[in-house]
Amino acid sequence: MKKLLFLILLFLIPNLVMAEPFKLVCEGNYTIKPNGSDDILRESGKLSVSVFEDSIKVDNIIFITDIYKTKEVDVVKSYEVFDGSIRGLSSVKTKGESYFRDEYASVDIDRIIGDISFHSSTKQNNDDTPEINFDVWKTFIGSCKKSEKAF
Numbered sequence: 001m002k003k004l005l006f007l008i009l010l011f012l013i014p015n016l017v018m019a020e021p022f023k024l025v026c027e028g029n030y031t032i033k034p035n036g037s038d039d040i041l042r043e044s045g046k047l048s049v050s051v052f053e054d055s056i057k058v059d060n061i062i063f064i065t066d067i068y069k070t071k072e073v074d075v076v077k078s079y080e081v082f083d084g085s086i087r088g089l090s091s092v093k094t095k096g097e098s099y100f101r102d103e104y105a106s107v108d109i110d111r112i113i114g115d116i117s118f119h120s121s122t123k124q125n126n127d128d129t130p131e132i133n134f135d136v137w138k139t140f141i142g143s144c145k146k147s148e149k150a151f
Helices: 002-017
Strands: 022-033 041-051 055-058 061-064 066-069 073-081 085-095 099-110 115-126 134-147
Touching (some): 055 085, 061 099
Antiparallel strands (some): 022 041, 022 134, 066 073
């Protein structure tokens, strides 16, 4: 009987200690600068956020604490949880002899009132094929609510 109780506690303790992942559905406003345009688009929309113990996923970008560098790729990512907020940063730089691509994203979620600020930008330049060059960015400002389903 003691062994059975021990096994039950052994399986329950990790579940009691680890935080459960959850989803947020955020409603707000996008500001978007499309490639090749001086115009800035504004539209309302939704954003899905998945929060895990060691990472957060926003708009298909995963924020996790990680740093690595190779000859062609330089990655700096961070994920921090504070009493009042969750913050993430992602910077991925890829470079070669005739091209570069910079991808940057940041997120800040107020855990008390549910406000979110999300920004992402991508810039690519290829000297050999300039027709695939682009520079785009978008920002989302809104408010989030916890949800069982993203949409």
